[in-house]
Amino acid sequence: xxxxHISSEATQIESERHPLSAExxxxxxxxxxxxxxxxxxxxxxDSWLDGKTTTIICTQIARVCVTWREVTQxxxxxxxxxxxxxxxxxxxxxxxxxxxxxxxxxxxRDQLRRNVALSRFLGRVxxxxxxxxxxxxxxxxxxxxxxxxxxxxxLAQAHIIYTGKYNPNILNFLANATALTDLTLQxxxxxxxxxxxxxxxxxxxxxxxxxxxxxxxxxxxxxFLSTIAQCGTENLTFLHLAFCSLSDSEPPRRLVFTRVDLTxxxxxxxxxxxxxxxxxxYIDAPQLESIVFSYVxxxxxxxxxxxRFLAQTPMSSIRxxxxxxxxxxxxxxxxxxxxxxxxxxxxxxxxxxxxxRVLVVYxxxxxxxxxxxxxxxxxxxxxxxxxxxLTSVHFDISxxxxxxxxxxxxxxxxxxxxxxxxxxxxxxxxxxxxxxGIYGSDNDFRECDGERDG
Numbered sequence: 334x335x336x337x338h339i340s341s342e343a344t345q346i347e348s349e350r351h352p353l354s355a356e357x358x359x360x361x362x363x364x365x366x367x368x369x370x371x372x373x374x375x376x377x378x379d380s381w382l383d384g385k386t387t388t389i390i391c392t393q394i395a396r397v398c399v400t401w402r403e404v405t406q407x408x409x410x411x412x413x414x415x416x417x418x419x420x421x422x423x424x425x426x427x428x429x430x431x432x433x434x435x436x437x438x439x440x441x442r443d444q445l446r447r448n449v450a451l452s453r454f455l456g457r458v459x460x461x462x463x464x465x466x467x468x469x470x471x472x473x474x475x476x477x478x479x480x481x482x483x484x485x486x487x488l489a490q491a492h493i494i495y496t497g498k499y500n501p502n503i504l505n506f507l508a509n510a511t512a513l514t515d516l517t518l519q520x521x522x523x524x525x526x527x528x529x530x531x532x533x534x535x536x537x538x539x540x541x542x543x544x545x546x547x548x549x550x551x552x553x554x555x556x557f558l559s560t561i562a563q564c565g566t567e568n569l570t571f572l573h574l575a576f577c578s579l580s581d582s583e584p585p586r587r588l589v590f591t592r593v594d595l596t597x598x599x600x601x602x603x604x605x606x607x608x609x610x611x612x613x614x615y616i617d618a619p620q621l622e623s624i625v626f627s628y629v630x631x632x633x634x635x636x637x638x639x640x641r642f643l644a645q646t647p648m649s650s651i652r653x654x655x656x657x658x659x660x661x662x663x664x665x666x667x668x669x670x671x672x673x674x675x676x677x678x679x680x681x682x683x684x685x686x687x688x689x690r691v692l693v694v695y696x697x698x699x700x701x702x703x704x705x706x707x708x709x710x711x712x713x714x715x716x717x718x719x720x721x722x723l724t725s726v727h728f729d730i731s732x733x734x735x736x737x738x739x740x741x742x743x744x745x746x747x748x749x750x751x752x753x754x755x756x757x758x759x760x761x762x763x764x765x766x767x768x769x770g771i772y773g774s775d776n777d778f779r780e781c782d783g784e785r786d787g
Contacts, residue, residue: 483510507536517545626655748760
């Protein structure tokens with residue numbers, strides 16, 4: 334075939350070309366850019382993409398076509414999650430694409446790869462640090478302590494996991510974070526954990542309302558008390574403590590700071606895990622509304638400490654009590670319930686731990702919800718029931734729990750079907766009853782008359 338013939342055919346084909354009309358395009362190609370933006374935002378909102386949103390945008394969505402790439406780059410909300418390990422987009426470009434929206438920073442130290450230093454990462458963010466609304470940092474104490482004070486006027490939430498040798502200066506870089514409302518501080522794989530004898534030099538956070546402290550090895554309760562006090566107690570409404578304090582069999586090291594008792598004037602929710610129920614002796618929370626005890630099955634008796642705490646609070650305001658794999662002396666539990674006249678919500682989970690290591694000290698057959706407890710909450714014509722204002726119960730009790738009584742549960746629920754007067758006391762009706770675990774299928778509790786509650 335001659336060159337002239339090929340050239341002639343090419344000219345003819347070119348003359349017959351015409352741009353695709355709207356009817357020829359696929360439906361998705363005809364979508365307005367604003368709608369595409371909303372679709373992309375919906376895609377990255379899925380929880381399974383947590384921490385991978387920028388990667389998905391760069392490696393999948395933006396590579397479909399030029400239009401989609403332009404839409405992604407023009408949708409500022411797609412670029413607000415910034416990870417120090419992200420390699421699919423340059424940090425400076427991501428800062429430009431996000432325009433002026435609040436930023437969310439992530440920095441996790443990886444043991445298996447070369448890491449960028451936290452201070453260097455924040456230095457590259459530069460002036461945009463003033464846009465940071467939340468941060469998640471997991472790195473060494475040394476790396477955290479090396480970060481200079483940052484300009485963080487918008488920071489509202491901080492989750493910090495520190496590793497390596499303890500350093501009391503790990504929060505110094507937050508000295509200007511006066512808008513911080515939610516702080517989680519977690520020690521993980523720390524060496525010399527008992528070196529927590531030196532108080533954390535935490536700056537005050539005047540706006541702090543939520544605080545979670547988590548450590549995985551024994552630490553003095555005084556360290557927690559001092560940390561909470563320094564961070565701020567005036568506006569704290571939520572406190573979650575997860576730790577194991579030093580046992581009596583191990584002589585504590587000399588502390589270089591003095592224990593302080595905590596007054597938490599507006600605290601509403603307190604979550605205490607493991608042996609941390611002992612912290613109740615140091616806490617005054619006159620406005621406490623909800624308390625949770627978790628994983629207390631071989632570490633003393635939380636109910637004794639709780640009853641003492643309640644006895645020191647003349648007008649208890651607690652409305653909700655949750656026990657998750659937590660038990661103790663039944664008589665002490667009854668004492669607690671007697672000191673909770675305004676309790677209206679109760680949740681108890683027991684018998685679901687299957688760890689072989691835990692089962693050595695954990696007896697799933699002996700839970701806190703005994704027949705005596707249920708009968709005392711039922712009451713009779715002469716004796717008023719405990720917790721008379723209770724309106725909601727959720728009991729998730731394993732079938733291996735032998736000290737639980739189905740007849741006692743039926744009597745209790747039946748007695749609360751409607752408002753009544755028992756023993757001269759007004760008793761509220763139960764509005765919600767959920768019983769799971771015992772009967773082999775969720776919410777399969779049936780009363781004697783065959784009706785299902787739940």
